[in-house]
Amino acid sequence: MTQTITFFELVPWLVLTGSVIALLFAFVFYRQMKRQDEGTPTMRQIAQYVREGAMAYLKQQYKVVVIVFICLAVFFAILAYGFGVQNPWVPFAFLTGGFFSGLAGFIGMKTATFASGRTANACRKSLNGGLKIAFRSGSVMGLTVVGLGLLDIALWWLILNACITEATIAQKLVVITTTMLTFGMGASTQALFARVGGGIYTKAADVGADIVGKVESDLPEDDPRNPATIADNVGDNVGDVAGMGADLYESYCGSILSTMALGASAFYAFGPEMQLKAIFAPMLIAAVGVLLSVAGIFTVRTKEGAGMKELLKSMSFGTNVAAILSGIATFGILALVFGTDGPQWWQYSLSVVSGLVAGVIIGKSTEYYTSHSYKPTQKLAGAAQTGPATVIIGGVGLGMRSTAVPVVTIAAAIILSFLCATGFDTDVMAPGVLAQGLYGVAIAAVGMLSTLGITLATDAYGPIADNAGGNAQMSELDPKVRERTDVLDALGNTTAATGKGFAIGSAALTALALLASYIEEIKVALTRAGETITGVGDIVKDAADANILDVLSNYNVSIMNPTVLAGVFIGAMMAFLFCGLTMDAVGRAASKMVVEVRRQFKEIKGILTGEGTPDYKRCVEISTKAAQKEMLVPALLAILVPIAVGLLLGVAGVLGLLVGGLSAGFVLAVFMANSGGAWDNAKKFVEEGNLGGKGSSAHHATVVGDTVGDPFKDTSGPSLNILIKLMSMVSIVMAGLTVLF
């Protein structure tokens, strides 16, 4: 036992080392990028505009977020210190989660705004040079996110492990891990603001720029005569880069934290050693994944003069190698942690494998439905020949149909990762079996995100290439440069599909694990309040002696309980309401932008001939103000509704809410992402010269589709994954209050 504990004592330091390595490489790549030439004076100037706009917006956004965080932290402090229904560490853990999430977004964006001009400049010479800069800069983001995530996790573990005292070690471990979930809530809250605020910003600018620029005035994308063009490019950075960074930071930490919390509580009855194993396993998988990501990033190098196919091959090779090695390493790590004398090590490893396979399938399905190399998007483009209405109808239909494969896959992954973990024990609702199975589901999510360092790099480099294209266009460089950045951008869309599959799939599994953590946290809260519960078979027990089934039974969480059903309805509605609010916000802000751009075209003379200078600043202001104002209500709703449901409908209602939100939210997210992606690529398909090419009526129709798809895929859709998890985390953190009533 002593020897084991010794190894266990090492684990947090190993994780910390992994985190430092990731951050170190991020810094090295950042420096490499900064050393590159930023190009002509015009290019520098434009990059400077975009950088300033982006930073100014981020500052504004963080101001609002800081106020919200302070209010919530004070609220938590009152609950913790005033009423004793919460752990005293909660307010602080909450704040650091928010801080690191914001930091990840900030660093990613800073890098991107420095990188895009340099990428454009490199593309003046070669495609390969552009790829290198963009991809390495994307890697900065990827490694920063995972590095900061592991750093926060390891540090909090060390602090809480040293400071918290409870009656038994087993109880202490449960309290530590559930407290750490609060920092997940902080990360989720910040991520939601970043995604919603950034999403509204970028899409208001994008939609506004497209409607007046492309549809009404036949200007190309990113034309410097379009007053909204700087705002559009700023938006790509605050939405697609900073928003995505915060989002994936939240996903990454969420998956690890929920697995740790579930591990501690699910194996409570097995004693502290088993708990520790279950807590450290996800941390180690993540730490090793970081190292493999770094290795994978280094494999992405192509020979000078390499073609498009080789580029793609090289990037896919990097991510695939990292993922496959991570899958193999998982067997080793789990054997090391759990020992090879029991079945756990290979059982949980198989759970991880089923998660990885599910992620690949979801990614492939996304690619099939949204890439214009395949029939669905090509047919959608064909519908443009009969006008915008049929494009919209077709895109909505496509997105809705495209939910089938991911949902069946995730349903199968849930059942398989559960059953693998239990050794195919069919008595799924026996206390030990249920806990073990749910832990399998949770750790599968960790496996899916373990190589986030590199998959995020392939995702984040897309917006950088996109912005590089903007810079090239606005600086009026040789059209060849734009062509090259477009190739990079398109490449990014393809490589990102798999990463997105993992992100979406892991969100569902993590949310499921959080559901279980919620029940465990209810138990902790009951224990703290010294209550008894009526468990299975109507036996009255002290809450501390209860298992997960006793808690479930105490609250009648049968699917036929009308309270559960009412919760499910409200949960499903929340997903729609949230999307409705964010869609509306984009629509409203975009309308304002259109009115402003039209005004400038009319009032500023010579603007369309390139003789007058547009007032870029006004457009930036419109987007900033709209995003500020509009992000508050949807984000607060996500926090307040679970609290209200908890107070009104109790535990059964909250569980219903979370299940309804999770299921409808997941399907809605896939629908919106795929509809939006398909509309985007249908437009690109036409722009490549099909069906009449640029300027044809089919092109105009696809531009309408793309415009509608913008908030689908970049504002509402991606926010849903965060919403689902945030609602769970709020419920967990508020469990003490729910139990009081």
Place this chain on the structure above:
Amino acid sequence: MTQTITFFELVPWLVLTGSVIALLFAFVFYRQMKRQDEGTPTMRQIAQYVREGAMAYLKQQYKVVVIVFICLAVFFAILAYGFGVQNPWVPFAFLTGGFFSGLAGFIGMKTATFASGRTANACRKSLNGGLKIAFRSGSVMGLTVVGLGLLDIALWWLILNACITEATIAQKLVVITTTMLTFGMGASTQALFARVGGGIYTKAADVGADIVGKVESDLPEDDPRNPATIADNVGDNVGDVAGMGADLYESYCGSILSTMALGASAFYAFGPEMQLKAIFAPMLIAAVGVLLSVAGIFTVRTKEGAGMKELLKSMSFGTNVAAILSGIATFGILALVFGTDGPQWWQYSLSVVSGLVAGVIIGKSTEYYTSHSYKPTQKLAGAAQTGPATVIIGGVGLGMRSTAVPVVTIAAAIILSFLCATGFDTDVMAPGVLAQGLYGVAIAAVGMLSTLGITLATDAYGPIADNAGGNAQMSELDPKVRERTDVLDALGNTTAATGKGFAIGSAALTALALLASYIEEIKVALTRAGETITGVGDIVKDAADANILDVLSNYNVSIMNPTVLAGVFIGAMMAFLFCGLTMDAVGRAASKMVVEVRRQFKEIKGILTGEGTPDYKRCVEISTKAAQKEMLVPALLAILVPIAVGLLLGVAGVLGLLVGGLSAGFVLAVFMANSGGAWDNAKKFVEEGNLGGKGSSAHHATVVGDTVGDPFKDTSGPSLNILIKLMSMVSIVMAGLTVLF
């Protein structure tokens, strides 16, 4: 006891009498309408075209439906006679349900196609005359639906009561009522075909006609120069009339049958007398509702020269009086049935009242979000100033936001009707309490639909007025006539809102009751197979002795069971997949229609100057073929998926599937209906002269919105209500097979 039984023996005959009265009045109104003049020879000719097209389509549709029905009936016969896992009456009950549903649609449509020409003709003289004919013809549909529904229910009750023999009366009652649910499944299956097929037909024609006619060639609606115009008018009949008739026949019978089945099984332990009370209560409420509907219809008469407001008042008065009287009568009926010595009579009455209030709130909310008298739709119209993309984004946002009030209302109605029925007993999961509460939910749905006779009349007269307008336009009558029919049409939209609120709300409650019936049917199937179950507290019992909680416990339907969760995911996905398939079908068919109309405009000379005659027939054929081909897959999916889930994931998976489908489907249905309604009325708002009026760019943008909204509100959205219930009924009918595996 003997005396009570005597009264009970009377009940089916009373219901039969109610049904005959309804059918009689329907016949009288039909004759009254037929006696009216159909107008000029052109008017007659056009009415004849539409009538022929509609009948031809219906024949085609019924051919396909008959084949499907025969296949399913044979399958049921094999299950029943070959494997003994089903009742021998099942195939026959299934067939009659389908037959009566088809008959209701057929009669409604026949009436509508005779009435629209006559309405147009009456509008040449006065608005009031037009109203009378249209409304009375709508009443034919309303009364036919409820009359046939009650007829089928009463007849099957009498037959099965005379023929079925079981060990005890209590068991016999359970078997009778669950067998009768099969006829509900027949009705739902036919309704789904009618809604989907009719919906695809009408929207393919409508969208096609709008895109080429309104957007590309600036022709007004229903212009005779538009080749798709006859198909469009035929579509209104096969979709909005026949489809709606079948849909509401299904809802009406479904609510009554599910309450009867739940009554028999939930009160099984209380003995046959209590069961009979619970079975007859919904039948009597429905029968009295029919009489009140007839009375209400007679109150709708306005003085010659009455204004628009008076018309509206008169109609609202009729529906409100019927609804209020029905609410009051419910107290009397339930006192008569349950006796005033226990609390049941007023408890269940309060459940009904909470259902009625919920229906009114949902109706009002629908009106608020979709009528252009209110801000949301006016703002949506405002978004048209910045083009079609912002209209689409705004409409999607509006629809999604609009789900909040109906969902919270229905969640509250579920809890309230449940709690009222149990006398606010908070131990909701005690066996007796759960059964009683769910019965309360079920009977609330019956109350909501009890005055369907008149609410459907106010709904069905809309399409008749719409078609009258088409006839007036095509016959080139004085524009005043068209204005009058437009007033009637708009009036119909307003009065229909409340009716739709009741239909949507009752669908959710009925589906919930069906969920409970499913569990009861599982028990029946287990009993038939002579199995034992492991109930609450792990006690092994004979299935026959089990109560609802034992069954739930045997199958682990806790919301944390991964199988349940997988089912919930798949259920939510089903709603989206189904909508995706039907949206796509409309998009595809509409594209074909556009190509054809464009071809005719190009190839048939003088078509746009009115000198050449368009080839109406080709367009009718395109719609017919498309509807035929495309309706099969989504409809079969609704039948096959629950069977597959039952075989693969068992009872827990099926319950998850139904809950996921119900919750996501309900929210999605509200979203699609309200988005579609708002787009429609935003267009009308502009056409009334706002924001530039007809022909302005804002108008073009709203036409795109309206076109997209067509399949939202008339194809996919309304089919969802049927889908939800059909999946439940299939699961119930297939319970025997699920249990076998």
